[in-house]
Amino acid sequence: MQYAPPNEPVLRCSGLRKAFDGLVAVDDVSFHIQPGETYGLLGPNGAGKTTAISMIAGLLEMDAGEVYIVGQPLRRSARELRRHIGYVPQDLAIYPDLSGRENLEFFGHLYLMRGAELDRRIAEVLDVIQLTDRADDRSDEYSGGMKRRLNIGIGLLHEPTLLILDEPTVGVDPQSRNAILESVERLGAEGLAVLYTTHYMEEAERLCDRVGIIDKGQIKAEGTQRELVQLVGGQDYIHLEATGPLLAGSEALSHLAGVAKTAVAEHAIDLVVQDAHDQLPKILETVGGSGVHVEGVDLDTTNLESVFLHLTGRALRE
């Protein structure tokens, strides 16, 4: 689908808000995506990513805020605008008793595609998702990775202007995950605007031109990876793989001079520090004194993980 208005973001949302039974899931979320840009919403589970994109995709009514698709306000009656959006939900959304081709045909018809145009597009998408050979098999006979690829293919079929991918690699084997990431890279390179949610730092770093760091329903910071890293300044990131009383260890470390942030992750303590090499001995001594058994140490320059820790005081995969 052609994107006509120049200098207008493909997606612009402002002040998005949604609460469920008084619990605020998304609070004043605003961002925009330019044509050809891949934008990542990076945050842990429960941060509000899926709620935010459900409102953008028109699945969920917002309590407040505005969503503009190619410069037009997305309202409930604006069906035509929905043709600009390709939505790939986090959970598989395919009909298991239909073949891959039948799944594509059905959704193609819903997007008003017909005849030769539909056949051509199905063939192209099957090629992109590498399912041409298995197109006529029932999709419940596919492997998990193949189902994931079909799930993405349905979102791509009608050539949307904006592709929304909600954690597309969750529960996917490494090989399929890599295939999915390559597909997203290629789509971005071809000029498609992509909204990509993930809680995997590596995916955001690899795919996204800009990243919004979201936690507790709010975007804490937004920018390119370089811009976000600069928020942390010259600080270093230490990842301690450890067992034992991790909370007590983290608490003890937080009182050390030069330690900016600490957080407990799964079998690990993450730290943002001024100078990792100088402070590491003291850190190991302190954490050992708290009864924590350190099994491995990673030192890293600042990355999105440390940015998230710096901004929220929590580890990304807490």
Next chain:
Amino acid sequence: MRAAWTIALKDLRQRLRDRSAYIIGIGAPLGLALIFGFVFGPLQEEYEYSATVVVVDLDGGPVSELFIEGTLAQLPDVEVQRAATVEAATEMVAGDPNPLSQDSDKADAAFVFPPNFSADVQSERPVEIQVIGNRQSQTAAGLAASLAEGYASELSSVRVAVATVEELVGAEVDRLATGVAILQTESPATLVDITTDTKQLDAVTYYAAGMAIFFLFFTVQFGVTSILRERADGTLGRLVAAPIGKSSIVAGKAISAFLLGLISSAVLVVATNYAVDAKWGEPLGVAALVLAGVIAAIGVMALVSAFAKTVEQALALSSGVAIVLGFLGGTFVDVSGGQGFLATLRYASPHAWFMQGLADLTTGDVSVVVVPVLVMLAFGVIAGALSLTGMRRGLQP
């Protein structure tokens, strides 16, 4: 509307790939209809009155002859045999002493008119008609006793009538001739059964229709629960995100349920017509009843499913409702002849109206299905409209 048909055709394709659709929609109702028809059909035939009676006319007068020729001989499916003596008649009637014996050669009952029966009637002396029953044919024997009692009662009336005639003319008349003349006169009042409740389908047709409407409610379940199924499968989000209205999604589900119901019903009507000679009646009336039944089934099942949270919950709830309504509506046991609260309550079931409509249709008059059709349509429309309230929530991915 195009989107609704796209969704409906997709649903149909899915359903027709599921073998359970054929079992629920066609196999089970057809199988049960055949079984019930075979089991209860012959029983019904057995209850159709057919009897052999023996008459011992030791009187030979006009009053006994009038009973034999004027009453017994006029009864349909009753064979009248004569015996010279009471002993001979007893021999002809008396069956095997074993009560379980099925000696079909024996007569069912015997009537004995004693000597001077007609003269005694004329002279107003007490008279009696003896009835000898076959212990293996208790129903026929009971009917024979009733006939004799009825005739005796009629004779009493005639005596009163003759006395009235004598009083009117002021002189004695030929009592015998006058009495016989009165007996031969047709009753001025004739009982004609006009109640619709007593119109009956034969057993085969009854169970074919009963099973068709009973399983119809299960057949349409797939359509009305498929919004919940789409939500569980995650595909509902995709439908809602597509450039179509939510009304198209609901319409698509309704169309698929309607087509499934219609197809399975049509197959059952045709199959039972040819396979077991079910007599459904006037095709136009049957078509109207089936259409209205499908709409009622969709409305009721949608209403039940609309307030369920999961597919399993919807299936359990709607199955329960379908079974209760089915039994209430008399799809398994004919409750149309019953009385009291339950007999009235059955009209709360669309099944009862469907069965009633088909029974009424046996008169051959298509217009009799108008009321059942309208009532079933009302069931469907009202329940369907109420279900939209719950469906609004159900369309939330």
